[in-house]
Amino acid sequence: MIRKFEKNDINDIMKIWKNENIRAHNFIEKEYWEDNYEYVREILPNADIYVYILNEHIVGFVGVNNNYIEGIFVDINNQHSGIGTSLLEKIKEDKESLTLSVYKKNENAIKFYEKNNFIITSENIDKNTNEIEYTMTWKK
Secondary structure (H helix, E strand, C coil): CEEECCHHHHHHHHHHHHHHHHHHCCCCCHHHHHHHHHHHHHHHHHCEEEEEEECCEEEEEEEEECCEEEEEEECHHHCCCCHHHHHHHHHHCCCCEEEEEEECCCHHHHHHHHHCCCEEEEEEEECCCCEEEEEEEEEC
């Protein structure tokens, strides 16, 4: 089941955010994610967030600001089961287009977005990590 974020969801989604960023971005120092944890915890509720509930537990979430996807995160134990696609479809419902940034080295995420009709529209360097990022865009 997908529902809107509620204030008391923050601890569960931040645990997923931290664990999955560290796991998916093993090319970035773990400390980068740990150092940004409190900042993200503070600003995350400013986005439109939807959570995916399975067996009464949050196992994934998506955050979007206007037409920009801040991120889709699914707990490692529930990946490859359609949860990320379901979250993406939820935010596509009311949008004509969506944009996101993804690290070039995060090949699994790139494949996921390409499978969901996103295309790479530009490439740049993330100043915080010095890693190459792709901008990817989807249009209805």
